[in-house]
Amino acid sequence: MTRQVLVRDVPIGGGAPIVVQSMTNTDTADVEATVAQIGRLERAGCEIARVAVPSMDAAKALPKILERISIPLVADVHFDHRLALAAIEAGVDKLRLNPGNITDPEKIATVADAANEAGIPIRVGVNAGSLDERFRDAKNHPTARGMVDSAFHEIRLLEERGFDRIVVSLKGTDVRMTIDAYRAFARASDYPLHVGITEAGTAWEGSIRSAVGLGVLLAEGFGDTLRVSLTGDPVEEVRVAYEILRALGLRSRGIDLRVCPTCARTGIDLEAIAKQVRRELGDVAESLSIALMGCVVNGPGEAREADVGLVGAPGQGTIYVRGEPVGPAVPEDRLAAEIVRVAREVLASGGRQQGAAP
Numbered sequence: 461m462t463r464q465v466l467v468r469d470v471p472i473g474g475g476a477p478i479v480v481q482s483m484t485n486t487d488t489a490d491v492e493a494t495v496a497q498i499g500r501l502e503r504a505g506c507e508i509a510r511v512a513v514p515s516m517d518a519a520k521a522l523p524k525i526l527e528r529i530s531i532p533l534v535a536d537v538h539f540d541h542r543l544a545l546a547a548i549e550a551g552v553d554k555l556r557l558n559p560g561n562i563t564d565p566e567k568i569a570t571v572a573d574a575a576n577e578a579g580i581p582i583r584v585g586v587n588a589g590s591l592d593e594r595f596r597d598a599k600n601h602p603t604a605r606g607m608v609d610s611a612f613h614e615i616r617l618l619e620e621r622g623f624d625r626i627v628v629s630l631k632g633t634d635v636r637m638t639i640d641a642y643r644a645f646a647r648a649s650d651y652p653l654h655v656g657i658t659e660a661g662t663a664w665e666g667s668i669r670s671a672v673g674l675g676v677l678l679a680e681g682f683g684d685t686l687r688v689s690l691t692g693d694p695v696e697e698v699r700v701a702y703e704i705l706r707a708l709g710l711r712s713r714g715i716d717l718r719v720c721p722t723c724a725r726t727g728i729d730l731e732a733i734a735k736q737v738r739r740e741l742g743d744v745a746e747s748l749s750i751a752l753m754g755c756v757v758n759g760p761g762e763a764r765e766a767d768v769g770l771v772g773a774p775g776q777g778t779i780y781v782r783g784e785p786v787g788p789a790v791p792e793d794r795l796a797a798e799i800v801r802v803a804r805e806v807l808a809s810g811g812r813q814q815g816a817a818p
Contacts, residue, residue: 462652462684465581465625467508468532468553472581472627472685473652478678478710479685480701481654482694483510483536488518488525495528497694502531504698505713505745508685510534510556513543522550534583538590541567548574554627556583559614560590568614572621581625583654584614586641588632602632604640611645626651627685631658635673642682655683666690667700674704715741715803716749718762726754727774728792736796737803746807750799751780768803770795781806 464474472479482501486493488511498509513519513535526533534554535547539561547555548571555575562568575582588602595606595613607630615626628651630641638657646653657673660666670688677683688697688704705711719734720726734752741750751766753759755773760780763769769780776789779802790798 462650465627465652467534467581470507470532472654474684476684478683478705479507480505480698480705480711481508481510481534481685481687482506482697482701483512483687485694488512489515489521491521491524491528494521494525498525498529498531498533500695501698502529503745504695505702506531506698508532508534508554510536510687512536513547514538516543516546519543519546519550522547522552526551536585538562541571544571545574548578548580552580554581554583556585557614558585558587558590559610560587560592563592565617568617569621572618572623575625576621576623579625581627582618582623583627583629584611584618585654586611586614586628586630587658588634588637589659602637604630604637604644607632607637607641608644608648612649615649615651627654628652629654629656631656631689633657633659633669635669638673639676642677643680646682652684653682654685654687656687656689658689660689662691663696663700670700671704671707675708678704678708678710712747714744714747716747716766718749718751718766720753720755720758720762722754725757726772728754728772728777728795730754730772733770733792733796733799737799740796740800741803744803744807748803748807750803752799767806768799770799 461475462473465472484494484497486497488494501509509531532553534556535552536556537544538558541562544555586607591602595610597603611628630645632638655677657670660669686701688700690697702713717738722730749766751762751769753762753771759771763771763780764783771778775792777795778785778789
């Protein structure tokens, strides 16, 4: 088990639930846009938000952002240690430093001392794309071993200042290399791990790469907090993160939608029904399982295991609640609306059935 680090009042590591993070893509100096996006992230389930601090203008905006949000805020700092000092002074809850571009031991020591005085943690955020040349191979390429060595080099500099509120990440686009780096680091240290596949891509390929890489790491017990890195709206990062955690039985939030792949036995437009149900229940934060099945082969069995189920037949379907069919068959054109209505009734009456899958 890893040691535990507190980010304000959110515990990371030490057996605490895996924490879901995301990062804004607004101009941090634009307080209104950044606060609005953090609000959307929080409503989606984000538990820690990170903002880029590329300039003093961004650093000066941090106090105004902090007074208007409720989840912890992380300042992401590169190249200039003075921005880290400004972020600490502004009151951020955590720093992310990249050992690949702030390399002067004296500057790192200055930041460590300031963070120690403020009582905030630092994430040593190693990234394959910005790995210091000292830790690349003979052909100037990043390696898992080099990423681990870079992390420990930075950790030693922090520990020399008596600083140990440390979280570590070792992110790359190469999924296998990233997995190898995390495995190697975890064998040698008990600092908590922030896991992720960086520069993973747009929602389609990025979700797949992240699910593969994070799925392996999380299934092996590595990872205390995570970010799914996707190009585009960061709210999608949070949704994908929870779906990955749900698939492994590690966290559960919102609608767990199980839909059959459809075949010649399917007598209804199940894809359209599923999309409408997902869209109309997108605001649900409570955990609820919905199984939408196109025929009677697996339909009754799946419906029994879900809070709300649908077993389709040609032109109609039967709705199940907590394993039991309710009412007569519903015509296809009313199925989606009826499932949404029933789901909200189930939520209002207490949500998940006892014994339903996590």
